[in-house]
Amino acid sequence: MTKIKTNILINEDCIEAMSKMPEQSVDMIFADPPYNLQLGEGLTRPNNSVVNGVNDDWDKFDTFSEYDNFSQQWLTQAKRILKPNGTIWVIGSYHNIFRVGAKIQDLGYWILNDVVWVKNNPMPNFRGTRFTNAHETMIWASKEKDAKYTFNYHALKALNEDLQMRSDWYMSLCTGNERLKDKNGDKIHPTQKPENLLYRIILASTNPNDIILDPFSGTGTTCAVAKKMGRQYIGIEQDKNYIENAEKRLSEITTTDPKTLEVTVEKRKEVRIPFGNLIEKGLLNAGEKLISPCKKFIANVRADGSITSQEFSGSIHKVGAMVQGAPSCNGWTYWRLPNAKPIDELRKLLRAEMG
Numbered sequence: 001m002t003k004i005k006t007n008i009l010i011n012e013d014c015i016e017a018m019s020k021m022p023e024q025s026v027d028m029i030f031a032d033p034p035y036n037l038q039l040g041e042g043l044t045r046p047n048n049s050v051v052n053g054v055n056d057d058w059d060k061f062d063t064f065s066e067y068d069n070f071s072q073q074w075l076t077q078a079k080r081i082l083k084p085n086g087t088i089w090v091i092g093s094y095h096n097i098f099r100v101g102a103k104i105q106d107l108g109y110w111i112l113n114d115v116v117w118v119k120n121n122p123m124p125n126f127r128g129t130r131f132t133n134a135h136e137t138m139i140w141a142s143k144e145k146d147a148k149y150t151f152n153y154h155a156l157k158a159l160n161e162d163l164q165m166r167s168d169w170y171m172s173l174c175t176g177n178e179r180l181k182d183k184n185g186d187k188i189h190p191t192q193k194p195e196n197l198l199y200r201i202i203l204a205s206t207n208p209n210d211i212i213l214d215p216f217s218g219t220g221t222t223c224a225v226a227k228k229m230g231r232q233y234i235g236i237e238q239d240k241n242y243i244e245n246a247e248k249r250l251s252e253i254t255t256t257d258p259k260t261l262e263v264t265v266e267k268r269k270e271v272r273i274p275f276g277n278l279i280e281k282g283l284l285n286a287g288e289k290l291i292s293p294c295k296k297f298i299a300n301v302r303a304d305g306s307i308t309s310q311e312f313s314g315s316i317h318k319v320g321a322m323v324q325g326a327p328s329c330n331g332w333t334y335w336r337l338p339n340a341k342p343i344d345e346l347r348k349l350l351r352a353e354m355g
């Protein structure tokens with residue numbers, strides 16, 4: 001299989017660039033496509049000053065069907081290059097997210113969540129004719145319905161002080177030093193995303209060294225955060241000026257020490273190993289003895305992976321619980337080998353062997 005080039009920015013149309021990439025080659029895609037805001041010319045504040053909104057050519061489409069066709073094309077390429085267990089995030093506003101969402105479903109992706117970024121500091125509705133538009137929506141989808149996608153549930157819970165992470169994220173717009181400005185102090189890009197948004201997405205749905213692609217990379221926010229977090233990145237952006245600014249931004253970033261990138265591991269991801277596998281593998285033999293922590297109970301290992309102790313027989317967990325008169329017991333940590341090491345050590349050996 002052709003190896004994909006990573007840690008690069010590609011100055012090209014993303015449909016073209018993705019069509020040249022090998023299939024099933026990236027782990028996660030974050031896409032911040034044109035929103036098709038249809039703002040018209042010159043949105044002004046009540047004092048007649050011009051609102052610095054998104055009025056660039058790259059955001060303009062003549063019709064909804066033109067926009068749909070564009071979405072269909074880039075989402076098709078994105079699906080082709082996504083690994084089977086990869087996921088895609090697409091961010092948008094009410095102008096485009098429903099249309100993009102329909103295409104996502106039509107193309108056979110499986111929507112896992114929609115996450116709402118609630119803006120702490122939204123732009124007001126200057127005309128006072130509608131609600132302040134204070135959020136954007138992100139669709140998170142796997143490539144297929146039954147994909148074994150990455151979701152670092154425990155890491156997110158740890159990030160959220162031991163509370164399950166919810167789908168409403170309160171974060172501010174990208175301002176201050178983080179906002180890239182030109183020599184006149186003007187914003188380089190109208191829709192630069194805040195880094196903390198990407199941090200949470202990357203922490204949630206990737207592992208260190210995974211390959212992350214952003215087909216509309218703009219100022220390179222996704223790539224910058226990916227680099228900081230020890231992931232590989234590919235950014236695609238059609239505008240040369242944005243590419244140059246992103247290159248500069250990336251050159252100033254150092255990757256975090258790999259040791260500190262480890263996150264709380266999700267237990268259910270570990271391969272399940274029944275006790276009987278230790279006997280099949282010859283790590284323990286029928287007739288060998290196991291002892292309880294205080295050496296009060298001795299158990300005999302049987303050929304079928306059950307154990308006996310006192311008048312009880314059954315699984316390591318059941319017998320462990322019964323000898324103690326306890327409602328439950330983790331037999332892996334309770335029963336020990338004659339050298340006093342828990343039998344869990346043997347399970348770890350087997351897990352390591354299985355990779």
Ligand SMILES: C[S@@+](CC[C@H](N)C(=O)[O-])C[C@H]1O[C@@H](n2cnc3c(N)ncnc32)[C@H](O)[C@@H]1O
Binds near residue numbers: 014194215216221239
């Ligand atoms: C919403 S902005 C992304 C901003 C980015 N997330 C950031 O933080 O800077 C969309 C970007 O997509 C680029 N773009 C639009 N159509 C494109 C295409 N067909 N191929 C590549 N880039 C495209 C635009 O130039 C623009 O920079």
